Amino acid sequence: MQVTVCRTEHFNAAHRLHNPAWSDEQNQEVFGKCNNPNYHGHNYELTVRLTGPIDPDTGYVYDMKNLSKLVKREILDTFDHRNLNLDTEDFRALNPTAENIAIVIWQRLRPHLAPHLALSVTLHETDRNSVEYHG
Numbered sequence: 001m002q003v004t005v006c007r008t009e010h011f012n013a014a015h016r017l018h019n020p021a022w023s024d025e026q027n028q029e030v031f032g033k034c035n036n037p038n039y040h041g042h043n044y045e046l047t048v049r050l051t052g053p054i055d056p057d058t059g060y061v062y063d064m065k066n067l068s069k070l071v072k073r074e075i076l077d078t079f080d081h082r083n084l085n086l087d088t089e090d091f092r093a094l095n096p097t098a099e100n101i102a103i104v105i106w107q108r109l110r111p112h113l114a115p116h117l118a119l120s121v122t123l124h125e126t127d128r129n130s131v132e133y134h135g
């Protein structure tokens with residue numbers, strides 16, 4: 001029997017959507033206000049889901065306290081209250097769209113989880129915009 005456990009966390013970060021291979025005009029046309037040279041911020045809401053069998057000894061798929069600690073260590077400590085473009089190595093050469101942020105989060109978490117657990121992440125960038133990545 002497979003069960004999914006979920007943990008939701010929040011982080012605040014600034015970013016700028018920009019393609020350095022394009023002209024300023026093209027960047028403005030495609031990314032609009034998200035291309036603001038002085039950056040802008042979002043209150044990101046992140047949900048991490050782990051799917052797997054229930055351990056008969058604990059009754060847990062995965063201890064959510066430990067999941068919280070993992071997300072804090074691997075994601076929040078790096079991204080919270082940072083400028084994603086300037087302060088993080090992850091987005092030095094990668095446009096910090098919601099899609100790319102979700103993939104980076106998944107890649108940061110995956111090595112720390114047992115292979116039998118399926119991992120997916122949902123990232124809300126605004127109340128109305130969200131992306132999902134399942135690996």
Ligand SMILES: Nc1nc2c(c(=O)[nH]1)N=C([C@H](O)[C@H](O)COP(=O)(O)OP(=O)(O)OP(=O)(O)O)CN2
Pocket residue numbers: 017034096097098099125126127128129
């Ligand atoms: N596929 C993607 N499209 C867009 C992304 C993205 O990461 N992936 N990002 C943006 C902007 O950065 C931002 O998320 C959009 O902000 P905004 O237009 O203010 O969105 P809201 O939901 O708050 O406002 P609405 O007016 O309801 O759209 C754009 N696109």
Ligand SMILES: [Zn+2]
Pocket residue numbers: 015034040041042
């Ligand atoms: Zn944005």
